[in-house]
Amino acid sequence: MEYFKDIMSTINRFLSRRIIDTDNIDITIGTLLTIIIVLVVVTYVLRLVHKFVTAKLPEADKNKFVSIFNFLKYLLYILIVITVLHASGVNLTVLLTASAALFVGLGFALQYLFQDxxxxxxxxxxxxxxxxxxxxxxxxxxxxxxxxxxxxxxxxxxxxxxxxxxxxxxxxxxxxxxxxHNITRESLKIGVAYGSDVSKVTQILEAVAEGNEDVLKTPKAFVQFDDFGDSALMFSLNFYITNSFGAPGIKSQMRYKIDTEFRDNNISIPFPQRDVHVYQHSPFQHSRVENSTKEWGLGDD
Structure with missing residues (x-):
């Protein structure tokens, strides 16, 4: 019996050995081991919780849960360390006061991190x-x-x-x-030459939209006559797709098709035109004036 008492006494003396010993801070080996044991147990429990919850979550929600879970996990670790230190008799007020300047500096340095x-x-x-x-x-x-x-x-x-x-x-x-939702409306701007059959242009554009497999049948594509431009009649082809990320490729396919259909139906896409007016003034008249010393009343000395 005395043997076990000696062992326990030795263990207690070892655990009571101070790592940090000041007037207000007293951290022993026992305090440090308690923190480590509690953190190990909590980590194991959190892993079980993580595994149980993520097994029932859809794949899209797993990343969101993991992000929040990690944030709460580290917050819990900090609370555990503070609680164990306080229960061990460590004066946290003095410790926090002594570290106030450090916390202020870290606060300024990490403000954007915490904001994010x-x-x-x-x-x-x-x-x-x-x-x-x-x-x-x-x-x-x-x-x-x-x-x-x-x-x-x-x-x-x-x-x-x-x-x-x-x-x-x-x-x-x-x-x-x-x-x-995944449906977005896209638009193509097209200009045709003045004098073109606007009804024919509308039919061609609608047919191009209907013939593209990426364009939805409902809602239906539609054409708008937008404006009388400086050198063209301006139309817009509006259509709906579910792959907004691939919209540039879909628009490119439709432009190729529109160009082919316009050529086959003799509809031209004009280039910008400008009228230049040249105003000609009367030619500059130049007359030579010869000055002589006699005309100015200046003779030879």
């Missing part, structure tokens, strides 16, 4: 942005493929990745082409 993190949490909770959305920012159209806690990553039409800080979505105006 909070914005990321709000975006995920608000459901204002989803993976797969087609957005326009700074006149660049791109598709969202990953929403992280601090940044959102998008892919442009020329396969370039844009990394967007999350606070941009809360402070700037962003076009979201697919916020409500």
């Amino acid at each position: 993190i909070i914005s990321g949490v709000l975006i995920i909770l608000d459901q204002s942005l989803h993976v797969g959305d087609v957005i326009e920012i700074d006149n660049k159209v791109s598709r969202v493929f990953e929403i992280r806690l601090r940044t959102t990553r998008t892919l442009t039409r020329d396969d370039k990745v844009i990394i967007i800080p999350n606070h941009v979505f809360l402070t700037d105006s962003i076009y979201n082409y697919t916020q409500n």
Whole structure:
């Protein structure tokens, strides 16, 4: 019995050995081991929770959950460390006061980081942005493929990745082409020569839209006579598609087809014309005047 008491006494002395010993801060080996054990247990429990929840989530929502989960996990770790230190008798008030200057410096340095993190949490909770959305920012159209806690990553039409800080979505105006649904309306501007049969032009444009497999049948494409331009009659072909990210390619196909149909039907697309008026004035008259010393009353000395 005495043997076990000696062992326990030795263990207690070891755990009570101070790592940091000041007037207000007293951290022992036991405190440090308690923090490590609690963190290990909490990490194991969180892994089980993560595995259980993500197994039932759709693939599109997993990344959102992981972002929030990681944020809450690190926040929980900080709370655990503070709680264990406080329970061990560490005077946290003095510790925080001594570190006030450091926290102020870190606050200024990390303010944009925290701003992005909070914005990321709000975006995920608000459901204002989803993976797969087609957005326009700074006149660049791109598709969202990953929403992280601090940044959102998008892919442009020329396969370039844009990394967007999350606070941009809360402070700037962003076009979201697919916020409500995947259907978007696109438009092509076409000019034809004056004197062209406008009814024939309308029929050709409507037929081109109907013949394109990427253009939706409902809502139906329609043609508008927009304006009498300086050198052309201006039309717009409006149509609906579900692949707004691939709109440039669809428009290119339709332009090829329109050009072919116009050639076959003798409809010309004019180039800009300008009338130049030349006004000719009377030619400049030049007369030579000879001055002499006699005319000016200047004689020889």
